[in-house]
Amino acid sequence: MEYGEAIRTGFHYLLESDRSVIVIGQGLWSPWYVGDTMRDLEKEFGTDRVIDTPVSELACTGAGVGAALCGYRPIVTHPRVDFALLATDQMVNQAAKWNSMFGGTSPVPVVFRMIVNRGGEQGAQHSQSLYSWFAHIPGLRVVVPATPQDAQDLLVAATLSDDPVVYIDDRWLYDWDQAVTAPRAINLASQGPLVLRHGTDITLVGLSWTTRLLMDAANLLQTEGLSCEVVDLRVINPFDASVVAQSVSKTKRLLVAEGDWVTCGVGAEVITRVIEELGPHALSVAPKRVGLVDAPAPTSKPLENNYYPKVQDIVKHVNEMMKWQ
Amino acid sequence: MRDPEYEGLGTLRSPEEHRTPVVTTGFDEQLLLRWHRAMVLIRRAEEVIAEMIESGEVRCPCHLGIGQEAVAVGVASELTSSDRCFGAHRSHSHYLALGAPVEGLLAEVLGRSTGCSGGFGGSMHLKAPEFGLVGTVPIVGATIPIAVGAALALKLDGGNFVAVSFLGDGATEEGVFHESLNLAASMRLPVLFVIENNLYASHLHIDYRQPGDALVRYADAHHVVRELVDGNNVVEVAQATKRLLATVRSERRPAVLEAVTYRWRGHVGHREDVDVGVERRDNLPSWKQRDPIARLEQGMLSLNPQIENQLAKNRSEVDLEIIEALSRARAAPYPNESAVIASVYSTSVNSKGSV
Known part of the structure; x- marks a missing residue:
């Protein structure tokens, strides 16, 4: 359906x-x-x-x-x-x-x-x-x-x-x-966040539309031999960070994709909560937020096309994060 | 009914007019005594609150309606506890006129757990649903569409109960007032909008805020029936409310009542309005000659001089009731600290329907 x-x-x-x-x-x-x-x-x-x-x-x-x-x-x-x-x-x-x-x-x-x-x-x-x-x-x-x-x-x-x-x-x-x-x-x-796809290399956190992006990216990355865990937030208030924290304690890597401006966004909250819960050494590489640039949505087609993150952007960011051991 | 399109408020806004005794001929004396008692209760309760503001015992912002008692009492007289009422920042009178206990009000302004809102509301957030008051809040105009939604619920329920939105003249300058009139009229919802036009929004006179002073004109724009009355005449308010509610209840459509009145204290706090401008300072003594309580008493006494005993009994009973209520309120505990978090979300998930 x-x-x-x-x-x-x-x-x-x-x-x-x-x-x-x-x-x-x-x-x-x-x-x-x-x-x-x-x-x-x-x-x-x-x-x-x-x-x-x-x-x-x-x-x-x-x-x-x-x-x-x-x-x-x-x-x-x-x-x-x-x-x-x-x-x-x-x-x-x-x-x-x-x-x-x-x-x-x-x-x-x-x-x-x-x-x-x-x-x-x-x-x-x-x-x-x-x-x-x-x-x-x-x-x-x-x-x-x-x-x-x-x-x-x-x-x-x-x-x-x-x-x-x-x-x-x-x-x-x-x-x-x-x-x-x-x-x-x-x-x-x-109800709260759920693991939609299990993996061991990196935790990808999404909400609404970006969860679909992350699932598509995880499928592509699997063909490259990477095992991505995808967490779908589902409920963002009240905010429960435990599922993400549990995932990160395993993967040590965290990328959050939100279909919104990243400044003071959901990704900032996710990363902060994970660090608060797991401590300053929870991550082996700096966390990554993927979202919109801090500008209102443009109308002109090429500008609009660049404005929204794509599956390939997620794949690129994950590959960069995986360079760090 | 006046035609405001041509006359505006006319003499209704003049403190030199409408000072004569309220004509009570033909009204049941017991009903008049109940109105008198309710008005005296509101007056005395607010005077006591004013004293506690001055002494520093009450610290929450209190918007007193002393001088406006007849509006709430006249409207409430025509309501049942199953009608659904909503107020704003100046709503002590609505709470008391609907019959809610004065102890709940006094405890609430003192921040005690026995207050009508559990000590979480203060003066500006009052509720007494068992008496028909669903809630009052201080964002100007906020409860106007909420009352329209209550009317939608009452219409879906069937029956003939109505929603009532108490608002001030300032709230008619909010866009949501006009949206709500249109929504209620186009959906034919049973809601009475009671506009207490006390001529001032906070410090600013209506002449500086609107091109006309009669607010019933907005009802005309939305094809809503309306009446304009002297808000310092409880009989006139009750009679107009009765007529309008007959239409609202039977035809399931909205109505507007505009009651012209005047507040004797400042926008907020215990002080009289000596500090808000020459015009208001000059007018206040005159408006006190248009006192809704004194005029009712004069009207009743003119028909039956012996009624003074009953009026005096009302006054002394009210004083005793307030003293006792205040004593209990002062002895009550403050709310539990844990309730700050516990009251954010409801704990239960129980559909009122068939799930």
Whole structure:
């Protein structure tokens, strides 16, 4: 099953099995905005539960928070991460803080689903992922599914969580095709990073789209005789470094690829946590962060093409790191 | 109903007008006494909080609504505990008017674990869901769309309960107010927006902030029914609320109530507004002549001079209630340190649905 279809399967399971689940956001009735991930859901479950909205990100996100405070499990959908920034107050000041501000008695079971949709010469305001922004905020859980299975399962887990969850999916993954088991209720609090591929020479850490890059790179590197371990982060807030640390204690080498700016990014957090956990001599070679240069996304095709890391970039960096013993 | 398109607030913004006793003819005396007691409770509780701010015992930012009591009491009179209300930074009155215990408020501003928010909220984050108050927060305008979402939930629930968003005139300058009116109107959601127009956003008069002073005009732009009333007349507020809520409950559509009032203290803290400009300093003594409590008392006394005994009883009962509540609040412990981390995330994963 493809990643995009797996998201739809998750939505279908949630809407069918739980009357409290509703979906609200811009473009939900239009594949132009959300791909096939919500195809015809409003026809099956009704436009009062799958709600396409006015162009009001802030009010619609606030409405999701309000419905969540009154017994529902809304999934607020933003067709671009960039657009969700208009709703920052409701996500960061409100949803993330209500439980704490009211002494642990006001959980907000809302999902903020944001879609990364880069490439296609869309430029600076249609391309961002901003993972580490949301991971910085206590009170938000942040999930970044890479595989089709997780696209489905983490959507279900996010929606069943009593906490506000940022769920970020990536349209560059929508055609990733893998076997997917049927949806079931999952406790998000029990979910964290997973080893997707076992290896002994180097630990490659990714999230969302970059995990796919790393898996492709690991396959190529295997043909060159290198054994790469790939860790998919899956959940970046609350952040659990133990799986990565355990891997690095074996490989002594660490590369983190994130589809985002590296400054103050997820990679910085991963590397710091590993060193904090394993000590200053945990690595045999300097760690490497692969991500975007510190510039907004360009539009012009050749510039855009250079802007995003490729499988070959990962392979090159790994080979350089392997020169050091 | 006035037509603000032509008149604006007119005399409603003048402290020299609307000073006459509240006309209470035809109203049940027990109902009037309940309104009086609720207003006196709000007034006295906030005066006690003001004293504790001045003495340094209360340190959290407190935005007092002394002078505005009739708005909260008049609106709350028409609500049930299953309606869902939301407030902002100046919401002691909403909390108390809905019937929540004063001890929970006093303990909360004192940072005690017995506070209505477990000592984690202070004055600006109050809740009393069993009385209908889901929450109040100090980001201006933040609870407006949240109330719209509550209305969405109530609509999906069926039944005829409503959401209420208490907001100030300053919040109508936030974009989200307009987004929320549009969303509620286009989705036909049962929410009452109560705009307490006290003419000031913090220190700045509405004449410096908006081209018109009557905020019901925004309702017209979104095809939302609305009323404009003297916010210092509890009878007028309650009657307008009753009319609007009849529409909201039966037709499942939003409404706007604008109540014109005035606060007697500064934007934040215990001081009167002697420090925020000549205009306000000059107007405050006049506005105190438009006191919502005194006007209600005058109206009741004009019909029944013997009612003074009951009014006095209200005052003394309220004073005793506050003294006892304050004593218990002061004796309560501070929240446990471990709760700082423990309250960030919920611990359970229990779907309210059928999973």
